Amino acid sequence: MAHSGNGNNSLDADREVCVEVRKLWKVFGHEPDRVLDDPELRVATKEEVLTRAGCIIALRDVSFSVHKGEFFVLMGLSGSGKSTLIRCIIRLAEPTAGSVFINGNDICALDEEGLSEVRRHTTGMVFQHFGLLPHRSVLDNVAYGLKIRGVSQEERYEKARACIEKVGLRGWEGYLPSSLSGGMQQRVGIARALAGDPEILLLDEPFSGLDPLIRRQMQDELLELQVEIQKTILFVTHDLHEALKVGDRIAIMRDGEIIQTGTPEDVVINPSDSYVRQFVQDASPTKVLTARTVMEQPPVLLYSWQGPKAALQTIRDANIDSAFVVTRKARILGQVTVEGLVALIRKRGTFLKDALDPDILTCHADSILDDLVPLVASTRYPVAVIDEDNRFLGEVYVSTIIANMIQEQGPGEDVETSEEVQDNPAVLEGPEDTEENEKTPGDGPSEGAEQA
Amino acid sequence: MMEFPEFLEIPLADLIDGIIAWILTNLGGVLDAIGDGLLGGLVAMERLLLWLPWFVIVGVVGFVAWRALRRWWSGPLMGGFLVFIGMLGYWDLAMMTLALIIAAVLISLAIGLPTGILMARNDRFASVLKPLLDAMQTMPSFVYLIPALMFFGLGKVPAVFATIIYAVPPVIRLTNVGIRGVPQSVVEAAKAFGATSRQVLVEVQLPLAFPSIMVGINQTTMMALAMVVIASMIGARGLGMEVLLAINRIEVGRGFEAGLSIVLLAIMIDRITHAFAAQQQYTKSP
Ligand SMILES: Nc1ncnc2c1ncn2[C@@H]1O[C@H](COP(=O)(O)OP(=O)(O)OP(=O)(O)O)[C@@H](O)[C@H]1O
Ligand SMILES: [Mg+2]
Numbered sequence: 001m002a003h004s005g006n007g008n009n010s011l012d013a014d015r016e017v018c019v020e021v022r023k024l025w026k027v028f029g030h031e032p033d034r035v036l037d038d039p040e041l042r043v044a045t046k047e048e049v050l051t052r053a054g055c056i057i058a059l060r061d062v063s064f065s066v067h068k069g070e071f072f073v074l075m076g077l078s079g080s081g082k083s084t085l086i087r088c089i090i091r092l093a094e095p096t097a098g099s100v101f102i103n104g105n106d107i108c109a110l111d112e113e114g115l116s117e118v119r120r121h122t123t124g125m126v127f128q129h130f131g132l133l134p135h136r137s138v139l140d141n142v143a144y145g146l147k148i149r150g151v152s153q154e155e156r157y158e159k160a161r162a163c164i165e166k167v168g169l170r171g172w173e174g175y176l177p178s179s180l181s182g183g184m185q186q187r188v189g190i191a192r193a194l195a196g197d198p199e200i201l202l203l204d205e206p207f208s209g210l211d212p213l214i215r216r217q218m219q220d221e222l223l224e225l226q227v228e229i230q231k232t233i234l235f236v237t238h239d240l241h242e243a244l245k246v247g248d249r250i251a252i253m254r255d256g257e258i259i260q261t262g263t264p265e266d267v268v269i270n271p272s273d274s275y276v277r278q279f280v281q282d283a284s285p286t287k288v289l290t291a292r293t294v295m296e297q298p299p300v301l302l303y304s305w306q307g308p309k310a311a312l313q314t315i316r317d318a319n320i321d322s323a324f325v326v327t328r329k330a331r332i333l334g335q336v337t338v339e340g341l342v343a344l345i346r347k348r349g350t351f352l353k354d355a356l357d358p359d360i361l362t363c364h365a366d367s368i369l370d371d372l373v374p375l376v377a378s379t380r381y382p383v384a385v386i387d388e389d390n391r392f393l394g395e396v397y398v399s400t401i402i403a404n405m406i407q408e409q410g411p412g413e414d415v416e417t418s419e420e421v422q423d424n425p426a427v428l429e430g431p432e433d434t435e436e437n438e439k440t441p442g443d444g445p446s447e448g449a450e451q452a
Numbered sequence: 453m454m455e456f457p458e459f460l461e462i463p464l465a466d467l468i469d470g471i472i473a474w475i476l477t478n479l480g481g482v483l484d485a486i487g488d489g490l491l492g493g494l495v496a497m498e499r500l501l502l503w504l505p506w507f508v509i510v511g512v513v514g515f516v517a518w519r520a521l522r523r524w525w526s527g528p529l530m531g532g533f534l535v536f537i538g539m540l541g542y543w544d545l546a547m548m549t550l551a552l553i554i555a556a557v558l559i560s561l562a563i564g565l566p567t568g569i570l571m572a573r574n575d576r577f578a579s580v581l582k583p584l585l586d587a588m589q590t591m592p593s594f595v596y597l598i599p600a601l602m603f604f605g606l607g608k609v610p611a612v613f614a615t616i617i618y619a620v621p622p623v624i625r626l627t628n629v630g631i632r633g634v635p636q637s638v639v640e641a642a643k644a645f646g647a648t649s650r651q652v653l654v655e656v657q658l659p660l661a662f663p664s665i666m667v668g669i670n671q672t673t674m675m676a677l678a679m680v681v682i683a684s685m686i687g688a689r690g691l692g693m694e695v696l697l698a699i700n701r702i703e704v705g706r707g708f709e710a711g712l713s714i715v716l717l718a719i720m721i722d723r724i725t726h727a728f729a730a731q732q733q734y735t736k737s738p
């Protein structure tokens with residue numbers, strides 16, 4: 001039930017910084033320094049700089065840091081500089097000014113040898129345009145990074161085969177990339193990046209050409225990698241839903257600048273300006289809100305040592321018809337209902353636990369509301385919110401969830417309703433796969449024309 | 453008044469003569485060394501071809517043609533061309549011509565490939581070299597005979613020298629074009645996985661530029677063949693000289709025989725090298 005991607009662990013400020021970008025500029029064109037030295041051009045718009053200096057500002061004073069094990073998503077319109085930024089991190093594009101640190105290492109200060117070393121052992125990259133070696137087989141392409149590292153043929157082929165299997169391309173090892181479809185080539189690129197088992201993954205729209213089924217599989221695979229072996233991931237995507245699903249933090253770019261960085265919840269609930277708001281307007285709050293944020297304290301909480309009569313009285317006084325029962329240490333035991341209590345009293349029972357219904361619905365505090373929908377659909381009682389130790393934290397009402405769902409539903413957007421439950425095949429089977437593929441308005445502003 | 457003013461004339465001819473004279477007096481040793489090297493390689497190649505029994509050479513050519521062209525009839529056909537040249541009585545002369553071509557092409561490649569690679573990797577070098585190559589290719593071929601004559605006198609060595617100068621531009625040009633034509637995304641991907649620039653060159657750029665380089669080699673070979681005929685004017689023995697003699701003596705039949713031999717040799721070489729170029733094409737994805 002617990003949703004792995006959106007853990008709020010990125011909030012821990014004391015975690016080790018893995019990638020740090022400081023005041024990074026990238027200007028394409030002749031004499032880029034001219035732009036940087038001119039205080040007027042530094043703040044001029046992209047078009048102005050292009051007409052006045054003939055240079056393209058791809059990145060303007062970008063700073064951010066990514067923690068170890070964090071899933072960092074970059075979003076923005078086409079041409080906003082996402083690819084350039086990710087390429088600058090390992091100097092595939094040479095930064096015009098500013099610095100990049102990977103694990104505290106100043107990347108811009110490295111010589112060619114040192115840079116190759118970092119690229120071989122620390123980072124792995126997936127390219128928006130694949131960049132497969134057209135004259136090498138799929139197997140050799142996937143094993144390429146290992147070959148550069150000097151791994152023996154036997155070992156690298158073995159690892160490469162495992163990765164090819166992981167991306168679902170078994171049987172295609174011997175083919176040249178040109179005989180594969182675009183989505184398959186993209187998966188070869190993904191396998192190639194995973195094969196080296198790098199500490200940092202730089203992924204430039206890695207899933208843009210994949211069908212929804214494989215896309216979800218790959219997302220889950222990636223989340224697993226990130227959570228289990230603490231990979232640091234920088235991820236570019238145009239798909240808001242994907243960003244919300246996988247990202248610990250999301251950075252939104254416009255014209256080479258980062259205009260907002262925050263958790264998915266932050267970005268959706270408090271967009272910093274109208275540009276960001278446009279970007280996230282179609283995200284449903286239920287996709288980012290966690291149980292912790294919407295839970296309420298119950299009017300009545302019963303303890304296991306209480307007698308049934310007293311319990312019934314408190315429940316009736318509060319004008320409700322059920323209540324949760326906890327131990328002295330606030331561990332949840334179950335709930336009692338008015339009917340249950342009345343029956344117990346009739347039978348002259350004296351222990352509250354005899355009326356206890358242990359079969360209650362619970363959810364983790366970090367669960368996303370979306371995931372609770374199928375739960376609440378099957379009950380008329382509130383859902384108990386608990387922490388890792390089974391301690392009761394609060395409760396979520398069906399009405400709260402529905403209220404949040406309605407809030408996001410603009411007129412004529414009823415497609416969204418079925419999307420709400422896409423992660424729960426048990427509730428809605430079959431057509432769910434096609435749902436995600438539909439271009440929701442959320443993709444609108446970010447649709448890259450070259451997403452072929 | 454209507455004539456071109458004399459004082460504007462530049463003594464370019466004198467200048468060139470001066471330069472050549474300077475080279476001859478000051479770099480004579482270097483020229484001798486180059487000449488000896490060329491001659492040594494050429495003579496060795498000629499000896500080898502003349503020493504090998506004719507049927508071995510026919511067999512090798514047939515086999516290579518069959519492998520390259522992938523048609524059952526290509527082997528017998530190309531081998532047959534050689535046999536026919538022999539039947540015309542020109543076997544030895546054809547082998548001498550072939551030796552000259554092979555030597556000139558090998559040296560052209562030894563010069564041209566590295567130069568082409570350098571040109572692809574250095575924009576400034578490319579911008580200097582490009583007009584030079586253009587000029588070299590537009591110049592009439594026999595112009596190269598003049599400096600070759602001055603440096604090396606008459607004989608085989610100036611012939612090879614002139615042939616190399618004439619034939620080297622295509623391989624340089626197409627090596628450069630081929631390497632520059634490798635998609636930037638592929639080069640970048642190789643770099644992203646830590647490939648050094650040398651690894652990028654050897655493992656990515658050269659293999660992908662291969663079809664283009666093979667076209668360059670084909671063109672260089674054909675130009676060498678054309679030049680070898682012209683180079684017979686300065687004393688290189690071979691089929692070209694035979695044609696020249698026939699023209700001088702107005703012996704049409706003999707000229708035709710020698711000319712036909714050259715054409716057959718040309719077709720043979722062109723088809724085989726061309727097929728090698730085309731064969732690799734399939735690896736280049738769109
Ligand atoms: N090699 C280059 N030479 C000149 N300008 C470039 C180059 N690469 C990128 N740019 C410019 O830099 C800006 C940012 O490009 P970038 O590719 O980073 O955009 P992006 O955010 O990745 O877009 P998309 O979503 O379409 O992939 C664009 O304005 C582009 O024109
Ligand atoms: Mg991009």
